[in-house]
Amino acid sequence: MADFIDAFQTALGLIVTLNHNLVEILLLSLNVSLTAVAIASILGFAIGGALAVYRFPGRGAVSAILSALMGLPPVVAGLFVYLLLSNAGPLGVLQLLYTPTAMIIAQVVLVTPIIGALTRQACEDLLEEYDEQLRSLGASSSAIITTLLWDGRYRLITAVLAGFGRAVAEVGAVMIVGGNIDHVTRTMTTAIALETSKGNIALALALGIVLLAIALIVNASLLWVQRFANRLAYA
Numbered sequence: 001m002a003d004f005i006d007a008f009q010t011a012l013g014l015i016v017t018l019n020h021n022l023v024e025i026l027l028l029s030l031n032v033s034l035t036a037v038a039i040a041s042i043l044g045f046a047i048g049g050a051l052a053v054y055r056f057p058g059r060g061a062v063s064a065i066l067s068a069l070m071g072l073p074p075v076v077a078g079l080f081v082y083l084l085l086s087n088a089g090p091l092g093v094l095q096l097l098y099t100p101t102a103m104i105i106a107q108v109v110l111v112t113p114i115i116g117a118l119t120r121q122a123c124e125d126l127l128e129e130y131d132e133q134l135r136s137l138g139a140s141s142s143a144i145i146t147t148l149l150w151d152g153r154y155r156l157i158t159a160v161l162a163g164f165g166r167a168v169a170e171v172g173a174v175m176i177v178g179g180n181i182d183h184v185t186r187t188m189t190t191a192i193a194l195e196t197s198k199g200n201i202a203l204a205l206a207l208g209i210v211l212l213a214i215a216l217i218v219n220a221s222l223l224w225v226q227r228f229a230n231r232l233a234y235a
Helices: 002-016 020-053 059-071 074-085 100-136 141-151 153-168 172-178 188-198 201-234
Strands: none
Touching: 002 201, 020 059, 020 100, 020 141, 020 153, 020 188, 020 201, 059 100, 074 100, 074 172, 100 141, 100 153, 100 172, 141 153, 153 201, 172 188, 188 201
């Protein structure tokens, strides 16, 4: 018990004093996850909006696959990106493996289905309400998608926050494609796993506290956005 208290006190000290290693790992994690979520949001909004509005053969199957990919195991996504970026892979010439870029790509693969599926559902719900009105105005399909995305922006913020929560807490995929290289590709989750195995509990605990704080902020933001959207809906 005394060892745990000492480790906890040391962990708090690392956080309060903004330990260099901790801050470096935190900034890399946020840079990778925020970049991945930004890219995944653009792709997810486009895919989800298109699936909600356009009618084409196989649309149901594509929607089902997109929803299924929301639960894609991170290690599978990591393996897919690894094979894609390895020297024997089609993009091996770019030499992106074991770089932050590879980690971003892996997280984009993980997050895009989440944002895309939630966007599709939000747009379909709104389309049921506004379809006849939009068609009567002669709006094109692209204009309808833009209108639905704007009208459902608060739901889409929820989707983005959910995607960020998945990205920042991910460990399997970034470990495979990033290699957990010190000062290069070491994120909070991979550092926690490594430092725990090394017995450096203080740093692992400090990173865990920061990661938990981020998770709490994301979940609190989700609740706030949902409540704000509900108040607007009933206003």
